[in-house]
Amino acid sequence: MTLLELKNVTKHYSPAVAPALADISFSVNEGEFISVIGPSGSGKTTLLRTINRMVELSGGEITFAGVSISRLRKSELRKLRSKIGMIFQHYNLVDRMSVIENVLHGRLGHKSTLAGILGSYTLAEKEQALRIIQMLGLDEYINKRCDQLSGGQKQRVGIARALVQNPKLILCDEPIASLDPSSAKIIMDYLKNISRDLGITLLVSLHQVDIALKYSDRVIGVNRGTIVFDGKPDELTRERVSEIYGFDAGDLMINLGESEGYAS
Amino acid sequence: MMEIDESIEVWGKMGKRDGGNNLRPLIAKPLDRATLAIRLTLFVLAGMTTYTFLTLGSNGVNVAQATAETLSNFATMFLHPYSHHLTVWDAFYEVLITLGLAYLTTVLGGVLALFLGLMAAQNLAPKWLTNIIKSFVAVIRAVPTILWVLIFAVAAGLGSTAAVIGLTFHSVGYLTKAYSESFEDLDRSVIEALRATGANWWQVVFQAVIPSSATYLLSWTFLRFEINFGNAVAMGAAAGAAGIGFDLFMAGGYYFDLHEVGLITYLVLAFAIVMETAATYMKRRLQSGE
Ligand SMILES: Nc1ncnc2c1ncn2[C@@H]1O[C@H](COP(=O)(O)OP(=O)(O)OP(=O)(O)O)[C@@H](O)[C@H]1O
Ligand SMILES: [Mg+2]
Numbered sequence: 186m187t188l189l190e191l192k193n194v195t196k197h198y199s200p201a202v203a204p205a206l207a208d209i210s211f212s213v214n215e216g217e218f219i220s221v222i223g224p225s226g227s228g229k230t231t232l233l234r235t236i237n238r239m240v241e242l243s244g245g246e247i248t249f250a251g252v253s254i255s256r257l258r259k260s261e262l263r264k265l266r267s268k269i270g271m272i273f274q275h276y277n278l279v280d281r282m283s284v285i286e287n288v289l290h291g292r293l294g295h296k297s298t299l300a301g302i303l304g305s306y307t308l309a310e311k312e313q314a315l316r317i318i319q320m321l322g323l324d325e326y327i328n329k330r331c332d333q334l335s336g337g338q339k340q341r342v343g344i345a346r347a348l349v350q351n352p353k354l355i356l357c358d359e360p361i362a363s364l365d366p367s368s369a370k371i372i373m374d375y376l377k378n379i380s381r382d383l384g385i386t387l388l389v390s391l392h393q394v395d396i397a398l399k400y401s402d403r404v405i406g407v408n409r410g411t412i413v414f415d416g417k418p419d420e421l422t423r424e425r426v427s428e429i430y431g432f433d434a435g436d437l438m439i440n441l442g443e444s445e446g447y448a449s
Numbered sequence: 450m451m452e453i454d455e456s457i458e459v460w461g462k463m464g465k466r467d468g469g470n471n472l473r474p475l476i477a478k479p480l481d482r483a484t485l486a487i488r489l490t491l492f493v494l495a496g497m498t499t500y501t502f503l504t505l506g507s508n509g510v511n512v513a514q515a516t517a518e519t520l521s522n523f524a525t526m527f528l529h530p531y532s533h534h535l536t537v538w539d540a541f542y543e544v545l546i547t548l549g550l551a552y553l554t555t556v557l558g559g560v561l562a563l564f565l566g567l568m569a570a571q572n573l574a575p576k577w578l579t580n581i582i583k584s585f586v587a588v589i590r591a592v593p594t595i596l597w598v599l600i601f602a603v604a605a606g607l608g609s610t611a612a613v614i615g616l617t618f619h620s621v622g623y624l625t626k627a628y629s630e631s632f633e634d635l636d637r638s639v640i641e642a643l644r645a646t647g648a649n650w651w652q653v654v655f656q657a658v659i660p661s662s663a664t665y666l667l668s669w670t671f672l673r674f675e676i677n678f679g680n681a682v683a684m685g686a687a688a689g690a691a692g693i694g695f696d697l698f699m700a701g702g703y704y705f706d707l708h709e710v711g712l713i714t715y716l717v718l719a720f721a722i723v724m725e726t727a728a729t730y731m732k733r734r735l736q737s738g739e
Contacts, residue, residue, distance in 0.1 A: 264647065346646070
């Protein structure tokens, strides 16, 4: 079943420069794990952020769960965003607050303004937050301030904040770009489990082609705001990679055959 | 050991190479516009100071005698504090009134400044709005508190009403700047992340912005309370607002009762110390509570 559909999406940040997104069309099925790859400045971040309207479209149409998102009113937009989680390269947690407080922030979109202001979370919400924190192996840090956590732990808090939203879709913008290889693997494994066990759809922008190939069901390659590849990982040949990056794949030191080495 | 030796050697080499060419411009600071401005300012200030001293009229005051008499007055004040017109309890009550004035103006100013501070924080409000609010409160702050009191006295008459409005006004200017800068400590990208979960502006403010700047807000508010306490004493004297300041004014300027001035000063000092201790204690409680 189609969860998300983009039709001829364009985005101009300013009329003077080339568009950040030019005529992007694709659709996403429920439960898919999709990686978005492409060189720096190709429009990955912009693409992800148009989906929850953190960036406004210049043209085209996006449909999420049967609802066209471009003309939503304020309250409808909140409702849309509450169904879409987002994970960031720099985690974007409130550093001076505790893990549990940060995780519960994910519930704000589901609450009335007043209940949110007063921070009156229901018992069910707290229990759910606790379950998710345990699932991500963060129980011993639950009351710690987030500035005392390591990068990998912070990203797990970021994942927990997204999961507590009960999202249908999670957008991940370079979730492992600031992590060391072993923390990166832990995070990618969690994302894979979320996709497989909870059936949540994931759209992940990545810089590492080998990781994209290993984890995802489908890869979308963007270059200068257009889609130049959209297919299964095993269809992504060396030639297609160099097409996406505009280089020779060899120059990029990407060894497509050795992606297994990362996993073990 | 090997590594350390090696790194030292490398540093040595780098030093040799860099010291020759690259470091020199850093040491000989070029005369840019900022340095020029600083030097000009210092020069003008030095000139003005010299001029002032040269033209200061001493009007035949004998410096030695004047110093001795001042010291003797201080001795009367602070070594023999005593009250003639006020009982100690009266004085205590009057300090409480002054304290009330400081408290009222700080709370009123704090509440107003909280909202203005949110509108002046660059991560929370559009740029045009922050610019308007920031220039508005800059103007308020530029005018001294006592002048605001006198300005409001035109409408309200000299007395406690003018003092309350004037003190509150200046507190708003001061606290809005302090609060908005504390709010700006929270990164814009963090606020965006919360907006992306569907949280609205008010929820983000109350669930993330204010809690994470709470200790700053509290310290700024206490600091302003201390300032307002001092101002409230001065207002009692200068603007005829009630409180210990008025008694201080009467004792010093009307009855020339230096003993009583000493007593009142000690009382105000005692209150200031108690407040400072309480503030420190509360801040520590708040920090360890996290
Ligand atoms: N807020 C903005 N205002 C103006 N231009 C922007 C803005 N954000 C992005 N751009 C431009 O849009 C284009 C796409 O940027 P985007 O951040 O989406 O790329 P990206 O693929 O995420 O890059 P990276 O891999 O470096 O994160 C770039 O040319 C960038 O300069
Ligand atoms: Mg990006």
